[in-house]
Amino acid sequence: MxxxxxxxxxxxxxxxxxxxxxxxxxxxxxxxxxxxxxxxxxxxxxxxxxxxxxxxxxxxxxxxxxxxxxxxxxxxxxxxxxxxxxxxxxxxxxxxxxxxxxxxxxxxxxxxxxxxxxxxxxxxxxxxxxxxxxxxxxxxxxxxxxxxxxxxxxxxxxxxxxxxxxxxxxxxxxxxxxxxxxxxxxxxxxxxxxxxxxxxxxxxxxxxxxxxxxxxxxxxxxxxxxxxxxxxxxxxxESPYPMLSVDDALKQIDEHTPMPQVVKVRVDDELVGSVLAEDVTAREAVPAFRASTVDGYAIIASNHVMVPSTKGVFPVTGISHAQPGQVPELMIGEVARITTGAPLPPKATAVVMVEDTVLRSMTEDGNEEDEIEILTDAIKVGENVREVGSDVKAGEVIMRKGEGITAVGGEFGLLASVGTQELSVYKKPVIGVLSTGDEIVPHDRPGELQLGEVRDTNRPTLLTAIKGSGFEAVDLGIASDKPGALERTLRDAMRTVDVIVTSGGVSMGELDLLKPTIERALGGTIHFGRVSMKPGKPTTFATVPFKTNTGEDEKRVIFSLPGNPASAVVTYSLFVLPALHKMAGVSPRGLPKVKVVLEQDVRCDGKRGEYHRVVVTAKSDGLLYATSTGFQRSSRIGSFKGANALLCLPTREGSVQKGEKVDALLMGKIVSEL
Incomplete structure (x- = not known):
């Protein structure tokens, strides 16, 4: 036609x-x-x-x-x-x-x-x-x-x-x-x-x-x-989408991002990064038996007149190692050699440190101790003994809903110690990363670029950022600037991922197809298509209805980030990360905010708030100082080299002066000059 x-x-x-x-x-x-x-x-x-x-x-x-x-x-x-x-x-x-x-x-x-x-x-x-x-x-x-x-x-x-x-x-x-x-x-x-x-x-x-x-x-x-x-x-x-403030855009994300899903998982190393969806109670006491806290000799210590003093020479009648096995009952006037963590023999009431003893005789074969002398009578009942449940009592709440499992926090060890085998946690979303545009070629493609071709820096950068945030990232490749091809790619992706992060195709060009594909082909809703910020103005947030293989109605989240590399990284940190945190049950959400002192004058924008890449350093006066990474053009990915924070510049004419305190969002480890 x-x-x-x-x-x-x-x-x-x-x-x-x-x-x-x-x-x-x-x-x-x-x-x-x-x-x-x-x-x-x-x-x-x-x-x-x-x-x-x-x-x-x-x-x-x-x-x-x-x-x-x-x-x-x-x-x-x-x-x-x-x-x-x-x-x-x-x-x-x-x-x-x-x-x-x-x-x-x-x-x-x-x-x-x-x-x-x-x-x-x-x-x-x-x-x-x-x-x-x-x-x-x-x-x-x-x-x-x-x-x-x-x-x-x-x-x-x-x-x-x-x-x-x-x-x-x-x-x-x-x-x-x-x-x-x-x-x-x-x-x-x-x-x-x-x-x-x-x-x-x-x-x-x-x-x-x-x-x-x-x-x-x-x-x-x-x-x-x-x-x-x-x-x-x-x-x-002219874009038909209202220009939202960053705060309003974050409210839209919070309102329309799906609530976290609760799943049952086994206690293994895959737990790291997960957040508990319910309290955890101890199935067992820790320790589960009376145990020695030192290497030494178990003994019956008592203030009773029928029990002799702990000072003197005692026969060594048994051995208790920190390994499973039967431990013979101890009688008054006897001692048993014991190692740290081993169970006390029945009736033993205390442990004498090996430092408070001397060897008096060996067995006939010369392989074992026969008698030892305890040099003190100051040993009290319960000395050097960990009682049953002294660390964790059976039935005690050991972790609360909302707490996270970290790689260094000891949570995994605590859960394992009380015999926890299964937990309810919030399912961590799986994120797919897609680049769009016929001009985009893989960053590692050999050979020279043809006129108009651009190496794909956004996709590997975003995949790295997502993995660094503790989430699973799936590489969705590069989609063509053709409506049918883009629609097929997005539909296929929604079967395997919960969130799709794209870069490029969200501006006003005739080949910018993300928004029309989301709305017209997928029946999705674009909650915002422009944000008053620099860089990252055309950032788009949408949700798409999706029916699972089991017939359940769910919602997939799509973030369409600008094609310029610096814009993509800034908007991932500012908008995508809080959504991932919500879906995973992580709190607080997003990047941590701190006050920093400027090391130089920084020019502001009179129309839009700017997120300026800086290096934040901790100095001996206890304050954090920020230094610009230089020229901030949105296409300049080099401005992120070494950057560990985003300076939150206000919307105003002129500059923020050296020595002023400004909010900054921390993206990485603070440099220390202490």
């Missing part, structure tokens, strides 16, 4: 007589005259006219062919067969084809005809939408058909645009009064041409059309992105 600035209309005449002799038909020229009249507003083109007999199958076959596939018509009008005679079957043929009925159009046509003749009440018109096509049945009389069509034609362009898939909110910018003027129902506004076919029916964002105001809430004014199939001359000249 050729690209045309007109809506496409088809006329079907239902008449036994005209089907046998088309020269007798007066309906087609009458209706064509209405479309060409001022009532039509110059918005219509005729691609098809046809005459069929009064037969249900013939009528349905024609209308079905005109309303299916890529070559559908925006409007189909029929004339004839709407009366009460035996052969009048047009309403019976058309009604089953309608997906959405339009009783308002029927009422308008009948009301108009009734002003001409009372017999209009005998008509049986049908109106409604099939797929993306509006269908109207008109009377067989050329005069009646003309009057009915004239009654509704000024409004039909708007109805056809909606039926073809145009966003209702966008079409209604300016209110009913503006629509009436555009339809020629009120004077004062010149008619504007529209596009009818689904390839270009979503226009209304070009020319002088003012976009949404930034002071409205995004959820109150949803927008549809540029239709890429409309061609470069019809794309938006």
């Amino acid at each position: 050729t690209d045309s600035p007109k809506l496409r209309a088809a006329i079907l005449i239902v008449s036994e007589t005209a089907s046998k002799d088309p020269t007798t038909d007066k309906g087609i020229p009458a209706l064509q005259g209405v479309f060409a009249s001022p009532k039509g507003g110059g918005k219509w083109v005729f691609d098809e006219t046809r005459i069929v007999r009064d037969n249900v199958l013939d009528i349905q076959k024609t209308i079905t062919a005109w309303t299916e596939g890529e070559d559908y018509y925006n409007l189909v009008v029929t004339s004839g067969g709407t009366g009460f005679t035996q052969k009048d079957v047009t309403p019976e043929a058309v009604t089953p084809l309608i997906h959405k009925h339009a009783p308002g159009l029927v009422h308008a046509m009948l009301a108009t005809s009734l002003t001409v003749t009372p017999f209009a009440m005998m008509a049986r018109p049908v109106a409604g939408v099939r797929n993306k096509t509006l269908i109207l049945t008109l009377p067989g009389s050329p005069k009646g058909a003309k009057e009915n069509l004239e009654a509704v034609l000024p409004q039909l362009a708007h109805a056809c645009q909606q039926a073809a898939g145009a966003d209702s909110r966008t079409l209604h910018i300016g209110g009913t009064e503006k629509l009436e003027k555009e339809a020629g129902l009120k004077p004062g506004v010149q008619e504007t041409s529209v596009h009818g076919h689904h390839h270009h029916s979503h226009d209304h964002g070009h020319g002088g059309h003012s976009g949404p105001k930034a002071h409205t809430k995004p959820e109150d004014r949803p927008h549809i992105s540029n239709d890429p199939s409309a061609g470069p001359s019809r794309r938006y000249r």
Whole structure:
């Protein structure tokens, strides 16, 4: 089909007589005259006219062919067969084809005809939408058909645009009064041409059309992105997305990012980085037996007169090592050699350190101690003994919901010590990273670059950042700048990952397809498409409905980051990381914020807040100092070399002066000059 600035209309005449002799038909020229009249507003083109007999199958076959596939018509009008005679079957043929009925159009046509003749009440018109096509049945009389069509034609362009898939909110910018003027129902506004076919029916964002105001809430004014199939001359000249502040963008992320999912996992090294979804109680006491805290000799110590002093020479009657096995019972006046951590023999009440003893005799074979002398009588009951449950009591809460399992915090050892085998934790999201653009080539591709090619720095950089944040990252490769290819890549990715992070394709170019693909192909919602910040203005956050293999309804998160390398890293740190933390149950979310002292003057932007790459150093006075990494252009990935923080510069003219304290978001380890 050729690209045309007109809506496409088809006329079907239902008449036994005209089907046998088309020269007798007066309906087609009458209706064509209405479309060409001022009532039509110059918005219509005729691609098809046809005459069929009064037969249900013939009528349905024609209308079905005109309303299916890529070559559908925006409007189909029929004339004839709407009366009460035996052969009048047009309403019976058309009604089953309608997906959405339009009783308002029927009422308008009948009301108009009734002003001409009372017999209009005998008509049986049908109106409604099939797929993306509006269908109207008109009377067989050329005069009646003309009057009915004239009654509704000024409004039909708007109805056809909606039926073809145009966003209702966008079409209604300016209110009913503006629509009436555009339809020629009120004077004062010149008619504007529209596009009818689904390839270009979503226009209304070009020319002088003012976009949404930034002071409205995004959820109150949803927008549809540029239709890429409309061609470069019809794309938006100004983004339809409100410019949100960073704080408002973070609120949108917090509101629309899915809540963390709870999963049961085994206690193993895969736990590191997970957050507990419920309290953990000890299954066992630690220690589970009375144990020695030193190497020495177990003894029965007591203040009772029947128990001798611990001082003196004692026979060594047994040995207790820190290994499983039976330990003989100890009698008064005996000692047993014992190692650190080993269980005390039954009835033993204390342990004498080996340093407080001397060897008196060996066994006959010379391999073992026979007698030792304890040099002190100061040994008390319970000395050098760890009682059962002295570290952890059975049933005690050892970790609380919301606590994390770190690699160095000892949490894994604590869980293992009490026999914990399974835990409830928040599922850590899996993140897929995708680059978009036919000009992007793998960073490690050998050979020289051709003119226009760009090595992919964003994807490996983001994959590294995600893994460094403790999450699993999946490389989704490079997607082509073709709507179908990008859609397939995203659909495939949603089967294996929870979050998709893309870079590039979110600006205003004719090949920037992320937003239209998310909205038009995937049925997703873009919660914001621009942020008042530098760098990172075109950052986009969206969610897409997704049905799992088990039939459960879930939501996938998509972050579309700018293509410039520095912008991608900044926006990952500022927006993506808090969302990942929410999904994983991590708190607090995002990068930690600290106060830093500037080592130099730093210029601000009067229109947008800036996130300036700096190196933060801890000095001997206990303060943190920030030094700029230099030129901050968003395409300059070199500005991140050595950077461990983002300086949060305010929106204002002039500079922040050396020595002032400013907020900074820490991305890495602080450099120390202590």
